Amino acid sequence: MQTQLSRRSFLQLTAGTMTVAFIAACAPATPGQPGSSGAAPAAAPITLNVWWLEGPIWEAMAKAYDESNENVTVNATVIGDIVFGDQKYMTAVAAGTGPDAAVQNRHTFLQFSAKGLFQDVTPWMDSSGIKQADFTPVQLAESTWDGKVYGLPLFTDVRYLFWNTEHFEEVGLDPTKPPTTWQELEAYTEKLNKKTGDKIDRYGFVPYLWGNSWMWLYGFLNKAPAISDDKRTILVDDPKWVETMQWMVDFYDKYVGDFEMTNAFSQSITSSGLADPFHAGKSSMSATGDWTVGELLRIPDIKWDAAPMPIPSGGEQSTWSCGYSIVMAPNTKNPEAAWDLMKWTATEPGWEARADATLVDVEAAWAREQIEGEPQFWPTQACYIPALTMLEEKYVSKLGEREQRTWKMGIDALENWTHGCGTEMGVAALEYWVEIDNAARAALAHKMSPEDAMLNCKTKVQEATDRAWAAIDKKA
Numbered sequence: 001m002q003t004q005l006s007r008r009s010f011l012q013l014t015a016g017t018m019t020v021a022f023i024a025a026c027a028p029a030t031p032g033q034p035g036s037s038g039a040a041p042a043a044a045p046i047t048l049n050v051w052w053l054e055g056p057i058w059e060a061m062a063k064a065y066d067e068s069n070e071n072v073t074v075n076a077t078v079i080g081d082i083v084f085g086d087q088k089y090m091t092a093v094a095a096g097t098g099p100d101a102a103v104q105n106r107h108t109f110l111q112f113s114a115k116g117l118f119q120d121v122t123p124w125m126d127s128s129g130i131k132q133a134d135f136t137p138v139q140l141a142e143s144t145w146d147g148k149v150y151g152l153p154l155f156t157d158v159r160y161l162f163w164n165t166e167h168f169e170e171v172g173l174d175p176t177k178p179p180t181t182w183q184e185l186e187a188y189t190e191k192l193n194k195k196t197g198d199k200i201d202r203y204g205f206v207p208y209l210w211g212n213s214w215m216w217l218y219g220f221l222n223k224a225p226a227i228s229d230d231k232r233t234i235l236v237d238d239p240k241w242v243e244t245m246q247w248m249v250d251f252y253d254k255y256v257g258d259f260e261m262t263n264a265f266s267q268s269i270t271s272s273g274l275a276d277p278f279h280a281g282k283s284s285m286s287a288t289g290d291w292t293v294g295e296l297l298r299i300p301d302i303k304w305d306a307a308p309m310p311i312p313s314g315g316e317q318s319t320w321s322c323g324y325s326i327v328m329a330p331n332t333k334n335p336e337a338a339w340d341l342m343k344w345t346a347t348e349p350g351w352e353a354r355a356d357a358t359l360v361d362v363e364a365a366w367a368r369e370q371i372e373g374e375p376q377f378w379p380t381q382a383c384y385i386p387a388l389t390m391l392e393e394k395y396v397s398k399l400g401e402r403e404q405r406t407w408k409m410g411i412d413a414l415e416n417w418t419h420g421c422g423t424e425m426g427v428a429a430l431e432y433w434v435e436i437d438n439a440a441r442a443a444l445a446h447k448m449s450p451e452d453a454m455l456n457c458k459t460k461v462q463e464a465t466d467r468a469w470a471a472i473d474k475k476a
Contacts, residue, residue: 211288
């Protein structure tokens with residue numbers, strides 16, 4: 001049975017999502033009347049400068065939009081690294097030479113919105129009939145500042161526990177029953193570790209920098225608070241964070257070994273072309289993102305399954321999500337065309353073009369790698385609910401029971417138990433992302449105690465947050 005997204009449940013979540021009551025970062029452009037998706041409203045020929053993501057799929061999407069708009073030529077420029085803060089974009093906007101529209105990562109979205117780097121597109125949404133309730137609520141909240149929407153959420157992700165079912169069988173574990181608690185995770189890891197003398201040939205589980213967990217996943221599982229509701233106070237020195245970090249340190253000491261040596265082991269595998277040790281069969285369990293399903297479908301030798309992450313005593317089922325939104329730059333000279341591209345990219349037409357291009361890419365990869373069987377396509381999670389439903393009905397329904405079950409788990413997470421990276425990091429998100437990673441590395445390498453590492457993180461990020469708020473308050 002296919003998952004039917006409950007509009008009521010999404011509306012309930014939206015009603016409960018915190019709206020940040022702060023000064024608006026910049027005034028929105030006066031919206032015109034955007035044409036329907038795929039039809040540029042401007043009569044005169046326009047060259048639309050767009051800062052875009054890299055690769056054949058995004059190139060195909062730009063071409064598809066271009067071909068459906070006889071008055072618009074999309075000049076798509078690869079934007080570069082925007083996960084750790086896009087200095088290129090900030091510099092260009094400050095100089096008045098920014099693009100018309102751009103794709104931006106949501107973990108720094110509040111930080112950029114507060115600086116006036118994106119236009120408020122709420123009036124454009126209202127005039128075009130796109131409903132805020134039609135977007136997944138956590139991702140919409142990440143794209144919102146002072147109650148106004150500063151970008152359309154494009155896609156997102158969630159994180160689970162993946163496990164190798166053959167490894168479970170090999171050591172006498174039930175392959176249908178993953179660990180559900182941290183205590184069970186430790187016991188399973190001890191069983192699954194495989195050694196030759198003192199040399200580890202296979203790791204049962206490695207919590208950090210293998211897969212895609214980061215510190216956030218474990219903190220949220222342990223109900224550790226990241227930031228105050230008003231986004232002014234960093235809470236990473238909370239005892240729950242220290243407790244989480246201490247558990248990770250103890251886990252390494254008991255079941256993994258030296259932090260740096262383990263990372264070197266992982267890097268030797270990724271440098272060979274595989275995504276991580278789990279894909280190589282060198283790790284029995286992995287905390288990583290839902291996109292891994294698409295990767296594993298191309299490695300039929302790996303027998304796997306997925307479930308929510310194990311939960312500590314007193315914790316709660318959790319995951320975290322990030323991803324990208326598309327924005328209108330404040331100095332665009334073509335706001336109607338920029339909005340039309342944004343709307344097309346975020347809604348069904350853009351997602352259909354993306355799916356078509358991705359399917360071509362998947363088929364080429366299967367042929368190139370000589371994988372037997374019919375190519376299988378695992379879609380990225382759309383933030384626009386009608387597009388999410390379309391992807392499920394058109395593509396996920398053709399996959400196996402395991403994949404359909406994993407997809408439904410992702411929808412449940414988006415509805416009920418995910419955290420948005422953008423709303424959790426506040427207006428100094430870049431500093432928060434970097435410093436909490438530095439804290440984890442320092443503690444796991446025994447360079448600092450868990451308590452000192454998290455306090456050091458708190459001090460640095462709080463200072464950055466205070467500086468950011470001083471600038472915001474000054475504008476007010």
